[in-house]
Amino acid sequence: MGLDNHEFEQIEGLIAARKRVKRQQHLYHAGDPFEAIYAIRIGFFKTDILTEDGRDQVTGFQMAGEILGLDGISIDRHVCNAVALEDSDVCMIPFDRLEDLSRKVEPLQRQFNKFMSREIVREQSIMMLLGSMRAEERLAAFLLNLSQRMQSRGYSASEFNLRMTREEIGSYLGLKLETVSRAFSKFQDEGLLTVHQKHIQILDPDALRTLVGRAHV
């Protein structure tokens, strides 16, 4: 990234604390004062929003190497809940110190801006998915995305364990858990994948890609 030693040490010094979060525990709640963003070292999270009328929706799943909490910057409070879906380990990055250092270290500033923008783009693709895809297309897109992120972290792209329930997948994709379950069964009947509980093995990724590509004919 074009950093000299001093800059590199400063960035390392940003990490105030490592924090362990047990399965089903919250890293932060909606409404909590925003003080830091979090880099996931180990583990898996979901973020969700609970509205007053009881609507609850998962807004994202985050795995090791990804960043949590960027939405809190806007109003100095977290706007969603972050819940560990397995025992996890995060780096807490105090935001005021990150802003300070960003003013001194240009590559850090640039990288941070790109992170924020990438989050905007990611959410746009979810909007596309929710706005124009059918149930099976949504699930196919979800699995391919998960597969790609697993692979980029050195895990198998074709075989992995889901950390979230059918209900959480459905909430994220704008579907009911029964619909998610039916789509899994259909994919298995068609030989696109095998599914045993949370264990997934993708047999025909190209067929899944075709499903997503042919969205909304």
Next chain:
Amino acid sequence: MGLDNHEFEQIEGLIAARKRVKRQQHLYHAGDPFEAIYAIRIGFFKTDILTEDGRDQVTGFQMAGEILGLDGISIDRHVCNAVALEDSDVCMIPFDRLEDLSRKVEPLQRQFNKFMSREIVREQSIMMLLGSMRAEERLAAFLLNLSQRMQSRGYSASEFNLRMTREEIGSYLGLKLETVSRAFSKFQDEGLLTVHQKHIQILDPDALRTLVGRAHV
């Protein structure tokens, strides 16, 4: 734009050029190199993304005082199209100069980060809408959002002209244009509003809020 006078003047110094964009013209296309973000002085825009099957989905509507182009930062290219829905006038803000100045002027840096984060939060609320609301609830939320933005710019909150077609509204809300039209008619039958072509008069905003569930405003 949520900036105080001092901050606003600093941003004004950044403005390289004013640019006029006629109705139906593009401000930028998906794939264009990303060089600047744009502040809308006068006018109204939509952003959309072209899907592989040739149809496009509207990802947002932007009015005077709002910012266009934040998604381009991520990959140094614009990822969506920005199209003027009426004759418009924008300020071009070269992004490298904005980054430079942000390193020197802390309030500008802070404000810019908040802008990015606000865009993330805005998109999350659209995800909620697309994922868990029914057609009439979506349209009600859309109208209330538009109404609130009109009001915050000094226009009437209860009476305004839509700049976009039913099809564009539907694309944004994940609905077909016929469904949007039917929802308008139903609202009118129920006395919640009057609609004549693109002219909207909201008669009972509380009823619309009740529909949405009081969570979105």
Next chain:
DNA sequence: CATTGTGCTTGATGGGAGTCAAGCGGAATA
């Protein structure tokens, strides 16, 4: 003024996903 086109409204019909319900199965606990 007539003509054309585009956007909008409305009706009829069908399909995909939601809802309700029953039962299965693996995992955790005692």
Next chain:
DNA sequence: TATTCCGCTTGACTCCCATCAAGCACAATG
């Protein structure tokens, strides 16, 4: 090992929205 619970699967039925289709309204053009 037995019990309980929670998540998952599957079936039957319902309903909301998409689709297909016809016609209207208004603006632009000749």
